[in-house]
Amino acid sequence: MADTWREQLLPASFxxxxxxIEDTSVPVGRKVQLHEYPKRDEAYAEQMGKVARVHKISAFVIGPDCFEQRDRLLKALETEGEGTLVHPWLGQLSVVPGQCEMSHSRREGGMVTFDLTFYPGNAQLNPSVRTNTSRMTAQTSASYWSSALDRYKSAMAKVDTARINLVGLQNRLTSVFSVVTTQFSPLTSAVGSVTSMAQMLMNSPGSLSSLFSGYFSDLGLSSFSSNSSGKTTSASAASFNSYSAALATVSSQAEAAASINTVSAASGADTTAAAQALSNLVQDAVLVQATATIAEMPVAAPPATEETTASLEQQVVAPVERAEVPVANDVIAARDALDDAFWQAALKADATYYPVINAARQQVVRHLTAVAASGVQLVSVTPPETLPALVLAYRRFGDATRDGEVIQRNNIKHPGFVPAVPLQLARE
Structure with missing residues (x-):
């Protein structure tokens, strides 16, 4: 049996x-300018385009906490810019709040009434210049790696390899080798084991740096060049799949970079210096790879808004196609973790290398901040009752296909029973 019209109404929100909502009205149709001429029986109706849909809504908040509800709604109405209006009859609309009127009455204690006016959103803006933070981040990663190679070569040039203790060097490279195998898996076969990596560092330190340069070149990052005669195992070109996958990768890279920030002091100064030089090179390689991953993350474009929302039955047959939008909270968390990893690496850099790594850190933070600004915020929402995730997604977003987002974000055990507890959901 089909739902009644009351059951199909969406909860109103802005x-x-x-x-x-008590009642609502909106002009529809097309604008027409009527031209009448003297001494002529016929008139000319000139069509002037569609009528602007200016929504007039009589609304109210009620309850013991009506003043708190009023203040929150006032803040939403007085915030500059467009916002999403969930209209009970028309679904999600991108609108701009206009002049409204708020009324209090002693006879209607516990209730505050509003006469709301909303104008159509997506107004045409004047041309503006926007910095391409993604491209700048990609360029930064290349210059960062070039400076990292120079630091490694300079550090190894000061090491007397004849005085290196192989066993001590091997012990201090265990965590570094672990990072290489997890973050640069194509290099595992070339490096072999921690013992062979220590031997390569002693006998041919340039071959290790060439392996990483070849790895970046094979990833399709043309700005990196390899000066090695041999090639690492082939790897596919870096590409962006989804924000969630990219953020998970960046978070793992930040953790790996922080884990090898320093190595323990060995019995010999040359052994310690060699271990620290390779540790710094691998740490820089991880941060360069994270920078390249971040450069692939686009700043999300504003979603195209629909005039109306399809019914739940229609969405079952033809699901809504929605472009992925980053969750600002997740982007900021990854940004802060990576920023901390960059800071740890920068604090041990000399006066020549510090500006390079600090410039990379600032560009990464700048781009991730832009990505976060284009995303959606999380808010705490408590359903009025236990609901299926599909129904909750439709009531909240007007899009039943976002039920997976509700389930994954809140670790719901059964999609048919979302408990009436505070949930983390996207604001829009």
Missing amino acids: RGETFL
Whole structure:
């Protein structure tokens, strides 16, 4: 049996702040300018385009906490810019709040009424210049790696390899080798074991740096060049799949970089210096790879808004196609973790290398901040009752296909029973 019209109504809200609606109206149709001429019986109706859909809504908030509800709604109405209006009859709309009127009455204690006006969003803006932070981040990663190679070569040039203790060097490279195998798996066969890596560092330190340069070249990063005669195992070109996968990768890279920030002091100064030089090179390689991953993450474009929302039955037959949007909270968490890893690496850099790594850190933070600004915020929402995830997604977003987002974000055990507890959901 089909739902009644009352059951199909969506809970009204603006920028996530809910309210109740008494009645609403909106002009529709097309603008027409009528031209009448003297001494002529016929008139000319000139079509002037569609009528702007200016929504007039009589709304109210009610309850013991009506003043708190009122203040939150006022903040949403007085915030500059466009926002999402969930209209009970028309679904999600991108609108701009206009002049509204708020009324209090002693006879209607516990209730605050509003006469709301919303204008159509997506207004045409004047041309503006926007910095391509993604491209700048990609360029930064190349210059960063070039400086990292120079530091490694300079450090190894000061090491007397004849005075290196192989066993001591091997012990201090265990964590470094672990990072190489997890973050640069194509190099595992070339490096072999921690013992062979220590021997390569003693006998041919340039071959290790060439392996990493070849690895970056094989990834399709043309800015990196390899001066080795041999090639590492082939790897596919770096590409962006999804924000969630990219952020998980960046978080893992930040953790790996932080784990090898320093090595323990060995019995000999040359052994310690050699181990620290390779540790710095691998740490830089991880951070360069993280920078290249971040450069692939685009700043999300504003989603195209629909005039109306399809019913739940229609979405079952023809699911809504929605471009992925980053979750700002996740992007900021990854940004802060990577920023901390960069800081740890920068604090042990000399005066020549510090500006390079600090410039890379600033560019990474700048781009991830832009990505986060283009994403959505998380808010705490408590369902009024236990609901299926599909129904909750439809009521919250007007999009039943986002039920997986609700389930994954809140670790729901059964998609048919979302408990009435505080949940983390996207604001829009």
